[in-house]
Amino acid sequence: MFEAFRAIEDLKPVLGDRLVTSGAVREHHSHDTSRLPPSMPDAVAFPESEGDVQAIVRTCAAYGVPVVPFGVGSSMEGHTIPIQGGISVSTRHMNRILEVKPEDFLAVVEPGVTRKQLNVALRDTGLMFSVDPGPDASLGGMASTRGSGTTAVRYGTMRENVIGLRVVTPDGTAIRTGSRARKSSTGYDLTHLFVGAEGTLGIITELTVRLHPIPEEVSSAICAFPNIRNAVEAVIATIQYGIPVARVEFLDEVAIGGVNNYSRLDLKVAPTLFFEFHGTKAWVGEQAQVAEEICLENGGTGFRWSTDAAERARLWQARHDILWATKAIRPGCDLYTGDICVPISRLAESIVAAREDIDASPLTGQIIGHVGDGNYHTAYLIDPNNPDELAEAERLADRLVERALAVGGTASGEHGIGIGKLKFMRREHGEAVDVMKRIKAALDPAGIMNPGKMGQAG
């Protein structure tokens, strides 16, 4: 489009080789990990400073050209696909760790810093950045999708772990949100407005994130259950007892069977919980013992636990190998992934229904869950070249969301809305969607920030 051409011409002298229009680079920024149709940006910018980002946004604002932030491209619902073209803004080169303040339990980073990179830098501090979504995502991307993962049950999601931001708003102004204080009662909570906004309200140029002490000791445990309900009730009882479970993951029978084959394990093929406890030596032992009692009361069998690193790795091997084990169930398949979160009181019935749906379908599928949060994922194994299988997976994933919404849950626990789940926004949020649209229109009247996504469509 002509406006994009003019914006690119204007930006070339400012950005130099930090602005790229080659086909290969544009192609790389045309898709994410979803099966949503790719769409090419007109150019990809690689800013190295907040000033670069401001120049890009101001120029695009002047010409009404879309601006689409891009982290590492690990999003799963099309968030970073430039469906209206424009300029993809990669944060890859804004990857400096600006400050680590151990006494304040915080770090200040640029948005392209990845979670692994940050944890390597923290090694000598005794602290860790806790949020672990699986891939080595950028912190800017994780904030924008309100990401989480296995440790959220104990340490929270990006919602709890981002305490302040710098953001370039759609008119090119750079603002700071939050403060370095652990709490504050001043002003509208803009930090939480930008966390989860999926790049539709501005571009994050700096994050202040919360750090947690690395536990002195870790204990891991595993336990099989006669059925899904018993497993979930054991989780609820453990939390009610006051045990601060650090991780509690669920694998259903199909997942366990897959891992037994792939990793040559001999786990009982049954709904299984994987626990992790953090604390002092005495405390992690006590946590595991309390959890064992609760699991046995709820019909659990074969409870094993350990604080030994090698043994812990062995206990959790099934959980760690799950991605590859699942793909190996049907060589060459793609995984179509569902992601919902329900109140934990409705979790057992929700998983049972999801399991029944899969069993009644021609597709194979399995279920794994961050069950302490009520969040779980279905994975449907499909032939990527078979449109019927894709349609069937979509049908199953939609039914999953519809049931979640019917019990007070949410259409996405951690993957986000992107393009794929826009259709559920009004069903989940009702008239609150109009309030979101008013906020989007107020902050981005020209609609240049990641257009066609949250705040506009849906």
Place this chain on the structure above:
Amino acid sequence: MFEAFRAIEDLKPVLGDRLVTSGAVREHHSHDTSRLPPSMPDAVAFPESEGDVQAIVRTCAAYGVPVVPFGVGSSMEGHTIPIQGGISVSTRHMNRILEVKPEDFLAVVEPGVTRKQLNVALRDTGLMFSVDPGPDASLGGMASTRGSGTTAVRYGTMRENVIGLRVVTPDGTAIRTGSRARKSSTGYDLTHLFVGAEGTLGIITELTVRLHPIPEEVSSAICAFPNIRNAVEAVIATIQYGIPVARVEFLDEVAIGGVNNYSRLDLKVAPTLFFEFHGTKAWVGEQAQVAEEICLENGGTGFRWSTDAAERARLWQARHDILWATKAIRPGCDLYTGDICVPISRLAESIVAAREDIDASPLTGQIIGHVGDGNYHTAYLIDPNNPDELAEAERLADRLVERALAVGGTASGEHGIGIGKLKFMRREHGEAVDVMKRIKAALDPAGIMNPGKMGQAG
């Protein structure tokens, strides 16, 4: 004003005796606990349902009449003072506990429910609502000021403990924010936008709040320190060790001296920490022992701890009696209260400077703090009829805020902006204030919701 008269006439047939114009009732809603000048509302409404609230807001919107939400009136910075008249909306009769879901660790309440009322209702569930700002405030008010208190270091503030809301927005629409899921990646985070908005974006008509297990055991401890810095460093080290302190309160020498006199205690007159630990029997013992070692390493003396209820009450008596003890230092005085929060690495120097300011002033004053959060309060003892003393207290409180902002802190840890701290909004938030104003203008274009406060002035 004539518009208010017309709004009242229109609302009379709708609300009946739930709309009051008597002088005594209007006077009661003309002030809060601050020394800010009172201002009378034209009427006070006592809605009993969300429908009532919608009727009030729609009528006021039609005439451009201010709407000022009111909980129990315990705010400390003028939040509920109707400085432009209009209708005070008391949530006093919206005080039903609608649902308690122990398995989901949540309760659904109307905004007039107070924290003590909720905890009484939770008695048989083994769960508690953790946020404790001191007075028996309404949950709607606590949410609107993003309140917290002594337990925030462990269980979070209202920011972490409100998981969803119903809100009547300034055009009279009722929306729902959040869901019952523990986490979600769908949509702008409207819950956190309304939490802390001080009634300027809508009226909260329902809250879904998070509950926590009542700990099996509680241990309390007390320790004196040679100076403020050592006390703060002991707190930092305790948290770095991974001890999940449930409460850690600081009293300075003046506060300890006052309590010794008032409560006939013989505490060492020194900076003193009061700890509380929650957990299993073994775990609270271990927490206290680790804290003791750390306190001794940091120069602490006289460390005592106990799990016995009577002994715990005795250890914490000084902290519990502090309000009355302080007032007794100068009979007939008023307490002018400061409230800031700083990064904990800057807490010691901040308290020392606040102490030096008081010592150099003709006023007496003391300092108490929720030090695990970096939040503390100064209390200046003033003669309420002496304008010079009020001016001096204001000067001290302003200096306190200015120093907090200079080190990356915030103008208010938990009391909020109200009227009293509007002057610091731009200094703290810079150009982010313009984003807040754009949001306010988008959601409340006529400016009827608690006008002249956050989002408009400052």
